[in-house]
Amino acid sequence: MMQKKNSSPTMKDVALEAGVALGTVSKVINGLPVGESYRIRVEEAIRKLDYHVNSYAQGLKASKTYTVALLIPNTSNPFFAQLVYHINMALLKRRYRMLLCTTDYDSQLEQEYIMIAEQNKVDGIIGLTYNPKLCIEENIPFVSIDRPMGSHIPCVASDNFAGGQMAAEKLADLGCRHAAFLRVGSSLYSEPNKRKAGFENGCLAKGLAYDVKILNDGAPLSEFEDFFREHMKNGTLEFDGLFCVTDFLAVNMVKMLSRLDLQVPKDVQIIGFDGVRAFGDGDYFCSTIVQPVPDIAEMCVELLLTENMHTKPPLVYLPVSYAWGGTTKEGLQSY
Amino acid sequence: MMQKKNSSPTMKDVALEAGVALGTVSKVINGLPVGESYRIRVEEAIRKLDYHVNSYAQGLKASKTYTVALLIPNTSNPFFAQLVYHINMALLKRRYRMLLCTTDYDSQLEQEYIMIAEQNKVDGIIGLTYNPKLCIEENIPFVSIDRPMGSHIPCVASDNFAGGQMAAEKLADLGCRHAAFLRVGSSLYSEPNKRKAGFENGCLAKGLAYDVKILNDGAPLSEFEDFFREHMKNGTLEFDGLFCVTDFLAVNMVKMLSRLDLQVPKDVQIIGFDGVRAFGDGDYFCSTIVQPVPDIAEMCVELLLTENMHTKPPLVYLPVSYAWGGTTKEGLQSY
Numbered sequence: 001m002m003q004k005k006n007s008s009p010t011m012k013d014v015a016l017e018a019g020v021a022l023g024t025v026s027k028v029i030n031g032l033p034v035g036e037s038y039r040i041r042v043e044e045a046i047r048k049l050d051y052h053v054n055s056y057a058q059g060l061k062a063s064k065t066y067t068v069a070l071l072i073p074n075t076s077n078p079f080f081a082q083l084v085y086h087i088n089m090a091l092l093k094r095r096y097r098m099l100l101c102t103t104d105y106d107s108q109l110e111q112e113y114i115m116i117a118e119q120n121k122v123d124g125i126i127g128l129t130y131n132p133k134l135c136i137e138e139n140i141p142f143v144s145i146d147r148p149m150g151s152h153i154p155c156v157a158s159d160n161f162a163g164g165q166m167a168a169e170k171l172a173d174l175g176c177r178h179a180a181f182l183r184v185g186s187s188l189y190s191e192p193n194k195r196k197a198g199f200e201n202g203c204l205a206k207g208l209a210y211d212v213k214i215l216n217d218g219a220p221l222s223e224f225e226d227f228f229r230e231h232m233k234n235g236t237l238e239f240d241g242l243f244c245v246t247d248f249l250a251v252n253m254v255k256m257l258s259r260l261d262l263q264v265p266k267d268v269q270i271i272g273f274d275g276v277r278a279f280g281d282g283d284y285f286c287s288t289i290v291q292p293v294p295d296i297a298e299m300c301v302e303l304l305l306t307e308n309m310h311t312k313p314p315l316v317y318l319p320v321s322y323a324w325g326g327t328t329k330e331g332l333q334s335y
Numbered sequence: 336m337m338q339k340k341n342s343s344p345t346m347k348d349v350a351l352e353a354g355v356a357l358g359t360v361s362k363v364i365n366g367l368p369v370g371e372s373y374r375i376r377v378e379e380a381i382r383k384l385d386y387h388v389n390s391y392a393q394g395l396k397a398s399k400t401y402t403v404a405l406l407i408p409n410t411s412n413p414f415f416a417q418l419v420y421h422i423n424m425a426l427l428k429r430r431y432r433m434l435l436c437t438t439d440y441d442s443q444l445e446q447e448y449i450m451i452a453e454q455n456k457v458d459g460i461i462g463l464t465y466n467p468k469l470c471i472e473e474n475i476p477f478v479s480i481d482r483p484m485g486s487h488i489p490c491v492a493s494d495n496f497a498g499g500q501m502a503a504e505k506l507a508d509l510g511c512r513h514a515a516f517l518r519v520g521s522s523l524y525s526e527p528n529k530r531k532a533g534f535e536n537g538c539l540a541k542g543l544a545y546d547v548k549i550l551n552d553g554a555p556l557s558e559f560e561d562f563f564r565e566h567m568k569n570g571t572l573e574f575d576g577l578f579c580v581t582d583f584l585a586v587n588m589v590k591m592l593s594r595l596d597l598q599v600p601k602d603v604q605i606i607g608f609d610g611v612r613a614f615g616d617g618d619y620f621c622s623t624i625v626q627p628v629p630d631i632a633e634m635c636v637e638l639l640l641t642e643n644m645h646t647k648p649p650l651v652y653l654p655v656s657y658a659w660g661g662t663t664k665e666g667l668q669s670y
Contacts, residue, residue: 050450067434074420076615081416085409088437092444097451099402100435102423109427115385116432248614278613278620279583280411285613 009049017045068304069099069117071110071127078276079291080128083145086297087126094305096123107131124304143304145296147190151314154303156296157191159317160273163289164198165205166322167243167271170287172206174269174329176241179208180231182224182253183245184215192245195273199243211239221252228260235261240268247272250286254327270327275320284325292318344384353380403639404434404452406445406462413611414626415463418480421632422461429640431458442466459639465521478639480631482525486649489638491631492526494652498624499533500540501657502578502606505622507541509604509664511576514543515566517559517588518580519550527580530608534578546574556587563595572597575604582607585621589662605662610655619660627653 011029015022018041027034028042045051068091075081084100091098099122101113110131117125117140124141127134134149136142144155164181171179181199196212203210213227231238237260244250250272254264264270265287275290277283295318303312324330346364350357353376362369363377380386403426410416419435426433434457436448445466452460452475459476462469469484471477479490499516506514516534531547538545548562566573572595579585585607589599599605600622610625612618630653638647659665 070435074615075410075416075423076413076420078411078413078416078614081410081413081419081615084416084419084435085411085437088410088435089439092437098435100405100419100423100433102420102427104424248617251613251617276614278586279413279611280409280416282583282586 009051011051013049014042014045014051017049018042065121065123066095067097067099067122068301069101069113069122069125071101071103071113071117071125071129073105073128073130074102075100078280079274079293082276082280082293083128083297086294087300090297090301094301096301096305103129105130107133110134126300126304141304143300145300146192148315154312154314154316155191156299156303156316156318158291158296158320160191160194160320161198161201162317163273163291163320164195164200164243165202166198166320167195167273167289168199168202168208168210169206170271170322170328171241171243171269172203172208174241176208176269178210178239179203179241179243180211180213180239181243181245182213182249184219184221184249185217185245192273195243195245208241221249221256224253225256225260228256232260237262237268242268242270244270244272247274247276247285247288250288250327254286264327265329269329271322272325272327275323284323287325287328288323290321290323292320344386346386348384349377349380349386352384353377400432400456400458401430402432402434402457403636404436404448404457404460406436406438406448406452406460406464408440408463408465409437410435413615414609414628417611417615417628418463418632421629422635425632425636429636431636431640438464440465442468445469461635461639467524476639478635480635481527483650489647489649489651490526491634491638491651491653493626493631493655495526495529495655496533496536497652498608498626498655499530499535499578500537501533501655502530502608502624503534503537503543503545504541505606505657505663506576506578506604507538507543509576511543511604513574514538514545514576514578515574516545516547516578516580517584518548519552519554519556519584520580521552527608530578530580543576556584556591559588560591560595563591567595570596572603575602577603577605579605579607582609582611582620582623585623585662589621599662600664604664606657607660607662610658619658622660622663623658625656625658627655 011025012022015025020038020041024034024038025042028039070084070087072080072084075084088098099117103110103113110129111134114136118137126143128145142153144153146157148155181196183196213224215223228237242253244253250270253270257264257268262268270286272286272288275288276285278285299316299318346360347357350360355373355377359369359373360377363374405419405422407415407419410419423433434452438445438448442465445464446469449460449471453472461478463480477488479488481492483490516531518531548559550558563572577588579588585605588605592599592603597603605621607621607623610623611620613620634651634653
């Protein structure tokens with residue numbers, strides 16, 4: 001199963017094999033632009049000769065490691081898992097490696113990982129972090145996902161405000177008369193918090209009455225059940241539409257309403273946020289505002305690796321979309 | 336938000352701050368065993384002084400990079416996503432970094448990643464690969480998941496045979512009279528293929544009649560519908576129990592049977608394999624044989640990093656368990 005390597009070919013051997021100048025080989029290896037046909041010839045020669053760049057020496061010489069660290073709480077959450085996958089692929093396209101740093105929402109671990117990444121002299125860090133006091137060396141490029149960390153650090157996020165507004169408008173268009181916004185989670189200032197403001201804006205624009213119920217971080221979901229009971233009369237819930245801050249919350253609300261003998265979407269329509277799918281590419285768990293994960297990944301990598309950009313945009317919003325997932329009425333005929 | 340670092344402290348400064356010998360600091364940095372109280376003091380001093388090891392130089396000197404590459408098809412599939420998370424955490428415990436290499440089932444990409452990993456002089460590679468002709472340098476430790484790659488490369492897998500047997504016995508105990516095993520996917524020789532043999536063994540032991548339906552790689556799932564129709568008489572399916580090779584297939588079979596007006600688990604009970612959960616830690620998608628993902632991760636890292644092990648075991652099986660997920664009858668009372 002294992003094969004021994006021959007003695008090492010040099011960059012010159014590659015140039016000879018490909019029939020190109022040495023400088024062209026160097027450009028391809030360093031990911032600089034060359035004509036597509038040249039790139040293909042050089043890559044074929046590299047493969048044929050089994051040429052290996054000594055990246056370690058290269059790293060010391062050029063102070064480039066072609067490595068990017070990604071800080072993310074975990075890969076168990078399917079939204080994070082999709083981000084990791086697409087960022088990995090976006091880096092691969094540019095011949096960069098990815099150091100994956102799962103942080104489990106632990107601020108100290110986040111800071112340690114940044115130290116580890118800096119020690120390893122990565123070319124940059126992409127981070128979805130929960131530590132507002134994170135200390136990052138100024139000379140290491142950093143791109144943040146979902147949380148603005150100051151004007152020197154670009155932040156990439158979905159257009160959460162537009163997503164909230166879209167949810168409100170959708171519920172209004174689907175016949176809802178009284179909606180509620182439900183949220184739980186970190187109260188840290190972050191872009192996803194704009195979902196509520198967008199929702200309120202959408203409700204006002206459509207003349208849709210609404211309530212807001214926000215649980216403190218760490219509060220049990222059962223507090224939503226108390227909230228529902230307070231708003232029930234003769235078995236009927238005051239709300240006929242819910243916008244939940246995540247798909248995870250939406251799925252839990254479907255179960256909770258079923259325990260209260262309320263049917264989704266017949267009695268109450270529900271829209272979540274994230275657009276995650278069962279098994280990664282299966283069904284949506286609920287009707288949802290879909291985050292453009294591949295675009296977020298591509299944008300993060302682009303912002304991180306583009307050099308000599310005079311001013312990097314501090315905040316980039318990417319457009320969201322709506323997808324039906326069984327918890328709203330427009331798809332009822334296909335039940 | 337960002338803070339400037341002071342001029343670099345040395346290893347000597349750390350020893351002085353911690354009140355320990357220089358050798359103790361070196362041991363902690365290199366992950367060698369020292370007393371717990373020493374380790375804590377050194378780590379505190381490192382944090383306080385903001386001491387950074389020059390890992391690059393260290394890598395060249397000691398031929399150690401404290402970096403492990405993980406090759407895996409993607410992180411969108413929740414089973415893979417859980418593996419990535421737990422392997423990352425197992426490496427972190429040992430102060431190792433992880434290069435994540437998502438391969439998209441592409442054999443050429445797998446080989447390129449191995450080249451990249453070797454170039455970067457990683458200390459080892461953990462791989463869940465689909466390329467039987469993978470070429471791996473002999474001097475780089477490699478641990479394989481799910482697919483034996485020769486006696487020099489340890490392979491870690493769930494006890495797939497026992498899992499198949501467990502599924503058959505469970506279906507028999509739950510009153511099934513005629514079961515079927517359904518499989519689709521890569522026909523490459525791999526440990527998961529033993530699920531079928533284990534199932535057959537369990538059926539024989541329990542006197543449970545069974546059929547087997549295996550689709551070729553790439554065949555549409557609708558071929559199972561043809562298979563079901565061939566085994567239906569007056570709206571009743573010949574099978575009252577299905578063992579599906581993955582949870583993904585099981586969930587699709589629930590939907591397919593519902594289109595044939597058959598109810599799960601009333602008419603047909605279904606057991607899948609993998610034990611994945613919605614949102615990573617939510618409900619099981621179906622009744623299932625659960626793979627011990629944290630144990631697989633820990634074992635891979637242990638086998639990869641343990642040095643001076645005279646003979647590494649070529650094949651390690653870890654025990655699976657059964658979990659109810661709504662598609663078998665024992666939990667009906669809680670519906």
